[in-house]
Amino acid sequence: MSGRRLVRSGTTVDQMVRAIADRIVTGYLRPGEKLDEGSLAARFDVSRTPVREALGQLSAIGLVERRPNRGAIVAVVTQEHLASMFESMAELEAICARFSAERMTGAERRSLEMEHQASARMVQLGAEEDYEYFNTEFHSRLYRGAHNTHIHDLTVATRSRLAPFRRAQFMLPGRLAKSWQEHDVIVTAIMRGDAAAAGKAAQDHVSIVSEASAVFATVDPVETRLSRSARQ
Amino acid sequence: MSGRRLVRSGTTVDQMVRAIADRIVTGYLRPGEKLDEGSLAARFDVSRTPVREALGQLSAIGLVERRPNRGAIVAVVTQEHLASMFESMAELEAICARFSAERMTGAERRSLEMEHQASARMVQLGAEEDYEYFNTEFHSRLYRGAHNTHIHDLTVATRSRLAPFRRAQFMLPGRLAKSWQEHDVIVTAIMRGDAAAAGKAAQDHVSIVSEASAVFATVDPVETRLSRSARQ
DNA sequence: CCAAAGGCAAGTGCATGCACTTTTTGCCCG
DNA sequence: CGGGCAAAAAGTGCATGCACTTGCCTTTGG
Numbered sequence: 001m002s003g004r005r006l007v008r009s010g011t012t013v014d015q016m017v018r019a020i021a022d023r024i025v026t027g028y029l030r031p032g033e034k035l036d037e038g039s040l041a042a043r044f045d046v047s048r049t050p051v052r053e054a055l056g057q058l059s060a061i062g063l064v065e066r067r068p069n070r071g072a073i074v075a076v077v078t079q080e081h082l083a084s085m086f087e088s089m090a091e092l093e094a095i096c097a098r099f100s101a102e103r104m105t106g107a108e109r110r111s112l113e114m115e116h117q118a119s120a121r122m123v124q125l126g127a128e129e130d131y132e133y134f135n136t137e138f139h140s141r142l143y144r145g146a147h148n149t150h151i152h153d154l155t156v157a158t159r160s161r162l163a164p165f166r167r168a169q170f171m172l173p174g175r176l177a178k179s180w181q182e183h184d185v186i187v188t189a190i191m192r193g194d195a196a197a198a199g200k201a202a203q204d205h206v207s208i209v210s211e212a213s214a215v216f217a218t219v220d221p222v223e224t225r226l227s228r229s230a231r232q
Numbered sequence: 233m234s235g236r237r238l239v240r241s242g243t244t245v246d247q248m249v250r251a252i253a254d255r256i257v258t259g260y261l262r263p264g265e266k267l268d269e270g271s272l273a274a275r276f277d278v279s280r281t282p283v284r285e286a287l288g289q290l291s292a293i294g295l296v297e298r299r300p301n302r303g304a305i306v307a308v309v310t311q312e313h314l315a316s317m318f319e320s321m322a323e324l325e326a327i328c329a330r331f332s333a334e335r336m337t338g339a340e341r342r343s344l345e346m347e348h349q350a351s352a353r354m355v356q357l358g359a360e361e362d363y364e365y366f367n368t369e370f371h372s373r374l375y376r377g378a379h380n381t382h383i384h385d386l387t388v389a390t391r392s393r394l395a396p397f398r399r400a401q402f403m404l405p406g407r408l409a410k411s412w413q414e415h416d417v418i419v420t421a422i423m424r425g426d427a428a429a430a431g432k433a434a435q436d437h438v439s440i441v442s443e444a445s446a447v448f449a450t451v452d453p454v455e456t457r458l459s460r461s462a463r464q
Numbered sequence: 465c466c467a468a469a470g471g472c473a474a475g476t477g478c479a480t481g482c483a484c485t486t487t488t489t490g491c492c493c494g
Numbered sequence: 495c496g497g498g499c500a501a502a503a504a505g506t507g508c509a510t511g512c513a514c515t516t517g518c519c520t521t522t523g524g
Contacts, residue, residue, distance in 0.1 A: 011476095012478070013288065036504095038505070047479045049281075049480090052507085053285055056245065057291075057292040060292040061292050069485050069507075071506070081381055081382065085382045087380055088383045088386065149312075149313055150313065150316040150317045151316065151323070278509090280509085280510090281508055281509065282509095284477085300476085300477090301476055302516070303516095
């Protein structure tokens with residue numbers, strides 16, 4: 001879990017945005033954790049200015065929360081808000097799946113199917129890490145296959161905000177195989193161009209993930225007043 | 233067009249964000265128009281720092297486009313991207329309408345219906361400005377009625393990005409009455425809790441608006457190299 | 465007359481500084 | 495021993511300054 005110095009392109013602000021966002025979505029920085037401008041600046045060896053700008057942008061997209069004059073923290077999501085995001089995610093994925101069923105090109109369909117079949121092997125091996133890669137790729141293909149940039153963007157953004165809460169899900173026994181089965185239903189529907197079925201399958205898939213995650217979900221947010229400076 | 237000093241709360245950066253965003257969604261600043269940090273800072277009598285931060289945040293939410301070292305411009309949306317946003321909007325509104333049909337409280341249903349009936353009068357009078365107010369309010373009620381904060385946020389954000397392109401639509405003859413009729417179908421479906429019908433009606437409504445807008449849509453983006461300094 | 469080169473003005477990107485706000489600390493008093 | 499309070503420390507918000515990049519405009523050689 002340290003793709004640190006890949007973060008090396010664009011302006012300093014961009015690098016900061018990516019670096020901090022990465023630490024949030026991977027769960028390295030936990031909800032509620034304080035984001036001290038000075039420390040971050042020191043940590044990345046830049047001045048506070050680009051850090052401030054980055055925090056501003058991250059707060060604009062909802063990953064961090066800014067309290068005027070009181071610093072920024074990693075956005076804390078309530079159970080209720082979390083549920084609303086999962087529900088939205090299910091709807092968004094359903095839309096992507098429907099559109100994909102209708103609009104994917106032949107090439108897109110073929111590679112979706114091929115990758116999906118390839119991932120079956122990971123399930124047999126119980127290779128969770130590797131399966132996760134295919135899983136991510138699978139969903140990305142769905143989003144792109146919808147051929148609608150705006151929906152794509154909304155879905156990707158929502159997904160990344162949910163990332164910290166999906167993390168532990170594959171630890172549930174048998175989840176790997178179940179996930180593949182669910183993907184299979186989606187793929188089948190898409191291959192035969194059945195938009196309604198694809199949408200429903202995708203929605204169900206996310207709903208199940210949602211419930212699976214709910215079990216773990218409580219990624220205990222950092223008590224605001226605790227320092228936890230050790231981590232930083 | 234000068235609600236200047238209404239923009240007076242929160243930090244300077246927040247004010248800048250709102251001020252600039254407002255000018256963009258109202259169409260006062262047009263797609264492609266250059267956003268010069270210095271001029272904006274002078275215009276609002278602040279230093280460049282908060283302006284920069286504001287531009288960063290606006291670019292994070294897609295309202296402006298930032299070219300490193302080359303300044304920011306009001307985001308230019310291609311016909312294709314515009315279409316994708318309208319399509320997304322239709323889907324999002326459909327979701328809100330479905331959820332509203334299922335989840336609105338009694339009070340919410342009643343006030344939706346009442347306001348809707350009240351707006352009928354604006355149609356008779358042909359009071360476009362006033363109807364626009366009811367129209368906005370109507371849609372907001374739908375978004376809130378879905379009882380899902382995330383969908384609400386996505387929908388509001390998408391709507392505001394579409395705002396500049398919806399502007400001229402009510403100039404189409406008879407559009408006012410048609411709009412009310414379409415709202416009526418949605419309201420009726422919601423009142424009887426028919427989620428599917430409400431969703432479909434909302435989707436159709438947006439689709440029609442989309443087509444209506446497409447007629448005008450080409451809010452001729454400012455040629456990038458033209459100065460147009462007069463406006464600023 | 466045109467093309468390439470060079471220099472200049474405008475504007476961006478980041479660092480630094482300072483005023484102001486919040487939080488912490490340590491002290492006093494009940 | 496705890497509650498409150500004031501001063502210090504820490505941290506944020508914005509302004510300013512300077513180095514660097516870009517685009518333009520002039521100049522010069524073909």
